[in-house]
Amino acid sequence: MTAPHDELDEGIGRRRFFGYVLAAPTLVTAAGLVPAGPAASPSAAEPPARLPAQDLTELIDLNDLMTAAALPTSGLISVEVRPDGTVSFALPRAEVGQGITTSTAMLIAEELAVPLDRVRITLADARPELIFNQLTGGSNTTIATYTPIRVAAAIARQRLLETAAAELGSPVAGLTLKDGVISDRSGGSVGIGALADKAAVARTRQVSVELAPRQSFTVIGRPHNRIDALDAVTGRKKFTMDLDVPGAQPTMLCRPPTINGKVGSVANLAEVRAMPGVTDAVVVSTGVAVRAATFGQCIDAVRALRVTWKPGTAAGKSDESVLGELRAAELPLGLRPPTPVVEGAFTFYFRSNSALEPNCAIADVRPDRAEIWSALKSPIVAQQAVAVRLGLPPGKVTVHVTEGGGSFGRKLFFDAALEAAEVSQKIGKPVKLMWHRADDSRQGRTHPMATSRVRAAYLGGTVLSYKQRHTSVATDLGHGLGEIITALAARLPVGDIGFSQTFFHLSQSMPYEFGASSHLLSETDKDFNTGSMRNVYSPDVACARELITDQLAARMGKDPYRFRHDFLRDARSRAALAAVAEAGGWGRSMPAGTAQGIAFHSEYKSVSAALVEIDCRPETVNRPIRDGVAGPRVTKAVFAVDVGLAVNPRGLEAQMMGGIMDGIALALTSSLHLRDGYFLEASWDNYFYTRQWNTPPELRIIVLPSTSDEPGGAGELGVAASMAAVACAYGRATGTMPTSFPINHGTLSFTPKPTVPPVPPSPADGLDHAR
Amino acid sequence: MPEYTFRVNGEQVTVDVPGDVRLLWVLRDILGITGPKYGCGINVCKACTSHLNGKAVNPCAIPVEALQASDEVTTIEGLAATSGQELHPMQRAWLEHDVAQCGYCQPGQIMAAVALVRRAAAEGRAITDDDLDGLRNICRCGTYFRIREAVRAGAADM
Numbered sequence: 001m002t003a004p005h006d007e008l009d010e011g012i013g014r015r016r017f018f019g020y021v022l023a024a025p026t027l028v029t030a031a032g033l034v035p036a037g038p039a040a041s042p043s044a045a046e047p048p049a050r051l052p053a054q055d056l057t058e059l060i061d062l063n064d065l066m067t068a069a070a071l072p073t074s075g076l077i078s079v080e081v082r083p084d085g086t087v088s089f090a091l092p093r094a095e096v097g098q099g100i101t102t103s104t105a106m107l108i109a110e111e112l113a114v115p116l117d118r119v120r121i122t123l124a125d126a127r128p129e130l131i132f133n134q135l136t137g138g139s140n141t142t143i144a145t146y147t148p149i150r151v152a153a154a155i156a157r158q159r160l161l162e163t164a165a166a167e168l169g170s171p172v173a174g175l176t177l178k179d180g181v182i183s184d185r186s187g188g189s190v191g192i193g194a195l196a197d198k199a200a201v202a203r204t205r206q207v208s209v210e211l212a213p214r215q216s217f218t219v220i221g222r223p224h225n226r227i228d229a230l231d232a233v234t235g236r237k238k239f240t241m242d243l244d245v246p247g248a249q250p251t252m253l254c255r256p257p258t259i260n261g262k263v264g265s266v267a268n269l270a271e272v273r274a275m276p277g278v279t280d281a282v283v284v285s286t287g288v289a290v291r292a293a294t295f296g297q298c299i300d301a302v303r304a305l306r307v308t309w310k311p312g313t314a315a316g317k318s319d320e321s322v323l324g325e326l327r328a329a330e331l332p333l334g335l336r337p338p339t340p341v342v343e344g345a346f347t348f349y350f351r352s353n354s355a356l357e358p359n360c361a362i363a364d365v366r367p368d369r370a371e372i373w374s375a376l377k378s379p380i381v382a383q384q385a386v387a388v389r390l391g392l393p394p395g396k397v398t399v400h401v402t403e404g405g406g407s408f409g410r411k412l413f414f415d416a417a418l419e420a421a422e423v424s425q426k427i428g429k430p431v432k433l434m435w436h437r438a439d440d441s442r443q444g445r446t447h448p449m450a451t452s453r454v455r456a457a458y459l460g461g462t463v464l465s466y467k468q469r470h471t472s473v474a475t476d477l478g479h480g481l482g483e484i485i486t487a488l489a490a491r492l493p494v495g496d497i498g499f500s501q502t503f504f505h506l507s508q509s510m511p512y513e514f515g516a517s518s519h520l521l522s523e524t525d526k527d528f529n530t531g532s533m534r535n536v537y538s539p540d541v542a543c544a545r546e547l548i549t550d551q552l553a554a555r556m557g558k559d560p561y562r563f564r565h566d567f568l569r570d571a572r573s574r575a576a577l578a579a580v581a582e583a584g585g586w587g588r589s590m591p592a593g594t595a596q597g598i599a600f601h602s603e604y605k606s607v608s609a610a611l612v613e614i615d616c617r618p619e620t621v622n623r624p625i626r627d628g629v630a631g632p633r634v635t636k637a638v639f640a641v642d643v644g645l646a647v648n649p650r651g652l653e654a655q656m657m658g659g660i661m662d663g664i665a666l667a668l669t670s671s672l673h674l675r676d677g678y679f680l681e682a683s684w685d686n687y688f689y690t691r692q693w694n695t696p697p698e699l700r701i702i703v704l705p706s707t708s709d710e711p712g713g714a715g716e717l718g719v720a721a722s723m724a725a726v727a728c729a730y731g732r733a734t735g736t737m738p739t740s741f742p743i744n745h746g747t748l749s750f751t752p753k754p755t756v757p758p759v760p761p762s763p764a765d766g767l768d769h770a771r
Numbered sequence: 772m773p774e775y776t777f778r779v780n781g782e783q784v785t786v787d788v789p790g791d792v793r794l795l796w797v798l799r800d801i802l803g804i805t806g807p808k809y810g811c812g813i814n815v816c817k818a819c820t821s822h823l824n825g826k827a828v829n830p831c832a833i834p835v836e837a838l839q840a841s842d843e844v845t846t847i848e849g850l851a852a853t854s855g856q857e858l859h860p861m862q863r864a865w866l867e868h869d870v871a872q873c874g875y876c877q878p879g880q881i882m883a884a885v886a887l888v889r890r891a892a893a894e895g896r897a898i899t900d901d902d903l904d905g906l907r908n909i910c911r912c913g914t915y916f917r918i919r920e921a922v923r924a925g926a927a928d929m
């Protein structure tokens with residue numbers, strides 16, 4: 001088997017790609033999925049990277065595929081044309097709000113010339129044969145799938161045209177395919193649905209195809225609304241907890257008062273089992289599980305349990321003690337050069353990557369098999385881990401990937417799926433397991449606390465060197481991203497270092513001409529449940545870099561925008577920066593206590609720039625907000641983005657808007673406070689993610705014209721420049737460079753909820769608040 | 772077990788459940804009405820926002836025994852019918868502005884927005900920036916700006 005590698009057709013100078021028409025009762029076409037990963041495609045101009053041939057042959061033998069019609073299409077992704085004229089595709093990725101089902105449908109609509117509403121995208125179950133190629137992360141989906149999906153769709157179009165030619169008695173050259181209908185010049189026409197069976201083949205064959213050139217695109221690059229928007233606004237969109245799996249009853253855990261504490265003993269299991277609605281109560285590895293007729297009764301049962309707990313992994317730790325550990329682990333910046341320097345030391349506190357949909361999964365475990373439903377970005381690793389936990393062969397564990405209610409890094413892990421499997425096995429019944437919000441906040445994964453130290457040396461108008469030493473509580477990358485990096489590491493110029501260091505190297509580039517630059521990561525302390533949060537290290541790293549950049553500009557007596565513009569490495573970057581400066585009215589005069597900030601960030605083969613205006617005047621900062629924090633208000637945000645090729649500009653805008661809201665939260669309001677081995681925050685009235693009262697009333701996203709034939713990543717891109725621009729604006733408005741994030745971390749703005757019982761009582765006064 | 776009768780989305784329902792079970796779970800776990808979402812269970816995230824007799828309420832904070840037989844609960848599933856159209860103007864505005872990302876918060880957002888516009892209309896005034904700032908629904912995907920635009924557009928059509 002080969003990946004959809006391309007070859008140059010000497011005659012026409014266009015790239016041809018290989019794929020397959022698969023043996024099936026209806027028309028099914030396919031292409032090999034290229035490896036994902038940050039290094040998969042080092043430059044936009046190069047063809048997609050592919051697995052080494054020997055690996056591929058281990059995956060699948062082409063002969064098998066060609067001779068046995070019923071064989072699974074190992075390693076392939078396939079497009080199916082159905083007799084009703086619809087086209088279906090099972091995307092081996094997770095949709096968690098980032099809009100990839102829509103952009104995928106657009107790719108197929110483009111190459112197949114069918115209306116978007118006739119393309120049906122589902123999420124593929126875990127497909128172990130895809131090895132590390134079913135991981136949604138690193139903003140990589142569109143980069144990795146852009147070509148193979150189009151190849152499969154283009155082959156379907158080609159096959160449909162050939163079939164129509166026979167059907168209509170006209171040569172292929174005289175046929176046009178539009179809106180799902182093929183017409184010839186003499187008025188004959190046939191819908192693709194009517195051709196779906198006839199175009200099918202009995203033996204799989206390899207074919208080559210040419211892709212539509214960018215100039216001819218009518219779908220790709222035009223703004224489209226999400227294909228699941230109607231379901232979302234009518235309440236029909238189904239998330240894991242909305243699924244009706246027979247017998248799967250609500251299940252929740254009573255969790256320890258400290259991070260990763262363990263059950264010692266339970267005083268009243270029998271009593272709790274007898275509570276109304278409760279069917280089961282059992283001790284499992286992470287706490288005490290209760291299953292009931294409703295989640296409300298689970299909450300009551302959790303609150304009623306009397307458990308003695310053993311200490312957790314972070315016993316006694318606090319923000320201060322972790323900061324001490326980080327300082328001790330910081331790598332040296334080296335000897336101070338004889339030239340003038342700008343230095344900064346920054347602290348970034350723990351942050352929660354909790355999505356609005358809490359960790360949840362459905363599990364139906366039988367003695368000889370198991371079935372799991374959950375929004376999973378690494379379903380293959382999840383399948384393997386569940387199999388190990390249950391003592392079943394991986395082939396006996398079916399993992400369905402459901403639509404996720406947000407991820408932000410959370411859904412790279414499968415904590416709830418593992419737990420649900422364990423509980424279901426233990427009680428011998430299907431379970432619908434959900435974490436209470438308090439659990440999601442206190443025991444869920446966090447973005448690790450970190451420090452960043454920076455030193456930039458300069459002389460006259462030249463920056464001679466830039467060094468950044470990032471030190472972080474260890475980030476758990478044990479969800480498969482590590483496998484990708486390992487698999488590709490041999491091709492990378494980073495030598496034999498660990499996953500996270502490799503990842504750090506890959507993700508951190510220096511966009512400015514700052515002489516000799518070096519970025520190093522050091523990690524310490526594995527006692528926490530961590531995971532990367534949207535944009536991983538970059539928001540913190542870029543925030544520190546951009547603040548130092550403002551300092552350098554000030555030392556050289558230059559304007560922060562002009563300084564960046566002068567030092568950015570390439571025209572594409574400068575264009576993004578100039579776009580926000582112009583649209584945002586950079587340099588306009590503003591009242592004391594308010595200011596503009598500007599920042600730049602490039603990653604995922606994309607470039608971005610943000611300009612924000614902030615109001616730090618006391619009357620704004622102290623405006624009254626019930627059960628929330630006000631703080632400085634970002635009054636305006638302008639964001640420019642160039643992702644190379646924007647498949648869906650409207651979806652891209654949405655991702656940037658979300659990134660801005662994250663950036664505002666990271667800079668100003670959202671963090672977890674660690675005290676005595678647990679996080680104080682237990683819900684959204686404690687954890688201050690951006691709310692409407694923090695949202696800039698003026699906001700503009702500029703999608704720059706496509707500069708490439710290949711798309712770059714977008715899902716996480718918006719966060720770094722936004723956070724940095726807010727921090728820079730805050731520094732300029734207050735006259736002091738902020739060094740600790742979020743800036744309000746030092747003030748605890750709420751009364752912590754108790755840790756025993758671990759979840760708060762359900763309020764009963766809802767009618768009093770009807771409005 | 773006691774029985775409780777009330778109306779949901781235009782139909783009378785009777786449920787057999789302890790009276791202190793919150794309406795959110797009666798809707799989701801017993802009646803299978805899953806539009807209202809769980810995001811906190813303590814009336815702070817507003818993901819479960821629905822209407823009771825036309826006003827925004829949070830069913831995670833309402834024991835089912837607090838409902839009267841004549842009480843009309845409207846969830847996102849029943850919103851369109853209250854406008855007598857296939858989609859409520861606010862839902863159309865939401866589509867027009869392509870607001871939803873993951874979509875998890877959106878039923879609650881729309882229900883809160885409709886109630887806000889009704890409130891402002893009852894006071895004979897247009898939606899202000901302060902009104903929009905006062906929407907407490909969390910959107911962890913950060914769709915706030917499009918929500919602001921959609922609420923204004925939906926209000927114009929209501």
Ligand code: FES
Nearest residue numbers: 810811812817831
């Ligand atoms: S679940 Fe009801 S307000 Fe959060």
Ligand code: FES
Nearest residue numbers: 873874876910912
């Ligand atoms: S759209 Fe995802 S939480 Fe709002």
